[in-house]
Amino acid sequence: MTSLRRRVLIYLAALSIPLAVGVLVPITLIQVLLNRSLLMYERNQQYQLVDELVHGLDERLREYLEAGSTDSLRGYLEISEQLQSSVSLFAPNIRDPQLMDQERHLERSVYFLIKSLQETADHAVQAKRGRSPEEYTQRYSELRTISGLLRSELIELSQQELTRVMQVQESFSEQFTWVQLFSFLFLASLMFLTAVLATMFASKIAEPISQLSGSALRVADGDFSVPDIPLRGSTELRHMADAFNRMKESIGRYIKEMQRTAEIEKGLMEERVANLKMKNRVKQAEMASLQNQIRPHFLFNALNTGVQLATIEEAERTSEYLDSLASLFRESLRPLSEVSTLERE
Structure with missing residues (x-):
């Protein structure tokens, strides 16, 4: 026969497990939606950072080609290294399942444009060092064209990412509404189940105790003809x-x-x-x-x-x-x- 302590633990486990599920499921869904939104926001921030690096590379290269100063060259090299570390974000071997085909195409295009931009900028620097004004002028003109295309692609990517963020936020709002409804229904069902289990548990405990109390009162009044209390329960x-x-x-x-x-x-x-x-x-x-x-x-x-x-x-x-x-x-x-x-x- 199950002891009272074990029965209490069983009832508590029967209540705590659904309660934990009802609490963890909405929290998990909300966390997943928030992570998706945060990931898209970080991606958009990276797009903006790459755009700033491209603009900075253009400025430092133009200053170096015009003045030939060492500071401009050093600034160009630092920005080039940062741009090289950021280009992995657009590598073709990276496949984010959340990206659509058009966005993947744009990212591949940005990746190759950045590579072409860096190669053109390096050729322009070499031409500057080789004292070939016509060549580095032509290279810088090509770089300006590539930079314009690249920044245009980045702006389009950023806009698409913002559109996706808005869509995810709308989807998040709808899903959060369903999560709230699910949580409310689940908690209401859990409260009903708790009330039923508590009533059953209380009746199983209170009935023998009330019977024992009534029999004890009759015995205290001198009535020893009280029938024996049945041995049942915990x-x-x-x-x-x-x-x-x-x-x-x-x-x-x-x-x-x-x-x-x-x-x-x-x-x-x-x-x-x-x-x-x-x-x-x-x-x-x-x-x-x-x-x-x-x-x-x-x-x-x-x-x-x-x-x-x-x-x-x-x-x-x-x-x-x-x-x-x-x-x-x-x-x-x-x-x-x-x-x-x-x-x-």
Whole structure:
């Protein structure tokens, strides 16, 4: 049987996994869309940088051809190196799946134009060093033509990239709306699922506990006829139900034993009270017997005194009367168990 702790962990996992999916999926989609937009923005920035390098190369080469200064030549060489490192962006072997065929054609065209521009510029520098004005003038004129074409291609590429950025932003807005709708529906479904699972989990826990509480109240009121709580649910609840059932039976047996003991003690007490009453009656009978013995002796003594007084006064008849009366009293106080003759009576 699954323990309560394990069941709680299972319910939490069942809720946390969909919640994590519902949170990570929209975040991932948004991140993908943002990365695409950022990539196109960086590409457009690189196009602008190449355009600035082409313009700078033209300016430094013109200054060098006109003045022949070392600073102009050094500036030209630095820009040429930067342009050489940037030309890899337009290499034909690079295939961005997000680019359309027209853009790939333009990038290949820009790549070869940059190569041609660098070769023409290098020839112009060599012609300048070889002191051939006609040649470097012609080369510079060709460079200006190539530079114009190159900058035109870069502007068109930049415009197309901006158009793609706008399209991606529109697509991003639409997709983000769908993502928001999906997130709302998913979270609503997750909340409903959470409520259902929480209700099921609470009922599975609360039902045995409420049943245990009701049975405990009945036992507290002295009703031990409560049926045993069924052993079901988690391990902890089963242990609680089993402990309560055993406790109820133990308390019931203990109370029955106490009741039997109380009944026995009550019987013994009643016997003691009866014995005390019997002893009291015996004492009363003994006292009555003593009183019955004391009173006749007192009467006999009084009659004997009367007989003696009558004898002293020589009143024989009175003496005989009193003596006969004393004999009558003795006879009347004689025990009934004593045998008496008719003559005596």
